[in-house]
Amino acid sequence: MSVTIKDVAKAAGVSVATVSRVLNGNSNVSESATELVNKTIKELRYSPNSLGRNLRKRETKTIMVIQPASVHSLYSEIVAGMQVGAHALGYDVISMTSYSAIEIENRQMNMLFNRTVDGAVLLGTQLTATEINKLGENYNIALCCESIEGANVLTVTVDDEQAAYDAVVALIKKGNKKIALISTNSKAFSSVYREKGYRRALADHNIEVSKDYIYKNTYDLENGAIAAEEFMSLEDKPTAIFAVSDLLAASAIKQATKMGIEVGKDLAILGFDNIAMCEMFIPSISTVSQPCKEMGIFVVEKIINNISNVEKDNKYYKMPHEVILRESTGD
Numbered sequence: 001m002s003v004t005i006k007d008v009a010k011a012a013g014v015s016v017a018t019v020s021r022v023l024n025g026n027s028n029v030s031e032s033a034t035e036l037v038n039k040t041i042k043e044l045r046y047s048p049n050s051l052g053r054n055l056r057k058r059e060t061k062t063i064m065v066i067q068p069a070s071v072h073s074l075y076s077e078i079v080a081g082m083q084v085g086a087h088a089l090g091y092d093v094i095s096m097t098s099y100s101a102i103e104i105e106n107r108q109m110n111m112l113f114n115r116t117v118d119g120a121v122l123l124g125t126q127l128t129a130t131e132i133n134k135l136g137e138n139y140n141i142a143l144c145c146e147s148i149e150g151a152n153v154l155t156v157t158v159d160d161e162q163a164a165y166d167a168v169v170a171l172i173k174k175g176n177k178k179i180a181l182i183s184t185n186s187k188a189f190s191s192v193y194r195e196k197g198y199r200r201a202l203a204d205h206n207i208e209v210s211k212d213y214i215y216k217n218t219y220d221l222e223n224g225a226i227a228a229e230e231f232m233s234l235e236d237k238p239t240a241i242f243a244v245s246d247l248l249a250a251s252a253i254k255q256a257t258k259m260g261i262e263v264g265k266d267l268a269i270l271g272f273d274n275i276a277m278c279e280m281f282i283p284s285i286s287t288v289s290q291p292c293k294e295m296g297i298f299v300v301e302k303i304i305n306n307i308s309n310v311e312k313d314n315k316y317y318k319m320p321h322e323v324i325l326r327e328s329t330g331d
Contacts, residue, residue, distance in 0.1 A: 003046040012040040059307075062092045063300060064117040066108055068100040068124035073275040074292060075123050078145060081296020082121065089304050091118075102126040112139050119303045122146075124188065136314070140306050144299040145290075147189050147316065154306065155316045156299040160190045163288045163321040164197025167270050168242050170286075170323050172205050174330070176240035176268060180213035182227040182252060183244045194244045194272060213238050224251025232259055232267070239267065240329075246271035246278055246287055253285065253328055268329040283327030291319050 098105040119140030129150035142154040215227035243249035249271030274289035325331035
């Protein structure tokens with residue numbers, strides 16, 4: 001059986017509270033008692049349960065990040081940034097995947113409720129703004145990459161609407177007026193805002209939005225291919241496609257190529273996120289870049305600061321984006 005704090009107290013002839021004070025470096029213990037307790041700890045080879053002690057102090061020096069998927073390199077880059085930022089401040093980051101399932105996310109959030117972690121960063125959530133705000137009253141919560149309208153918690157994203165607007169304007173400047181959109185029916189506000197940016201860019205350049213040029217389903221890879229096939233089967237084909245994610249853009253490029261269409265010459269395709277595959281894909285994918293690592297560092301620094309302060313920073317921070325043009329738009 002392992003030695004407990006009670007065993008140390010009994011062998012030293014002191015109270016459990018005294019042993020606890022010595023372990024926590026409390027100065028309210030006499031020098032002789034401190035020496036006796038430390039000597040007994042060494043003799044009994046007692047190893048304090050640091051996790052249990054930290055839980056009693058309501059501090060674990062650990063931040064949990066929940067991502068909706070594990071295969072999207074956008075999330076892994078944000079998590080890598082969080083790890084860099086957390087390490088510099090003496091914290092660790094543990095990563096969980098919810099697969100966009102509310103029951104899994106709720107189970108994972110128990111780590112926060114049980115004080116196994118000090119805070120949680122959500123890279124996409126099934127929780128409502130009301131639920132998020134209620135949690136934010138008692139726990140340290142932050143949203144990163146995906147915002148939630150009405151959520152009054154620390155939020156770090158790019159300006160999805162403006163980023164999409166800039167992307168579509170880049171296509172227009174290349175002479176495209178027939179621009180299609182591949183989006184989703186997801187409740188994720190990034191998709192909603194990116195569609196708004198697409199529509200605003202067309203409106204500002206006096207280009208009518210055609211319902212035939214809008215395809216909305218899920219983020220699943222095959223939907224990019226389905227959209228491309230539908231668009232390029234139209235009598236009045238689009239000359240450019242804006243996709244709300246790089247995976248959808250990559251799928252559209254692959255399908256268009258199968259149909260004998262030269263992407264970058266006959267058809268311009270532009271995605272969103274700048275995931276690692278964009279530069280390696282053939283043709284390389286034009287996209288909107290998010291500063292993933294910087295977002296990760298920034299959000300973890302902010303939430304750790306919230307942990308140690310009574311006044312919480314619940315601001316909405318928008319990080320800079322960049323439109324990167326590559327071969328898929330003829331660059």
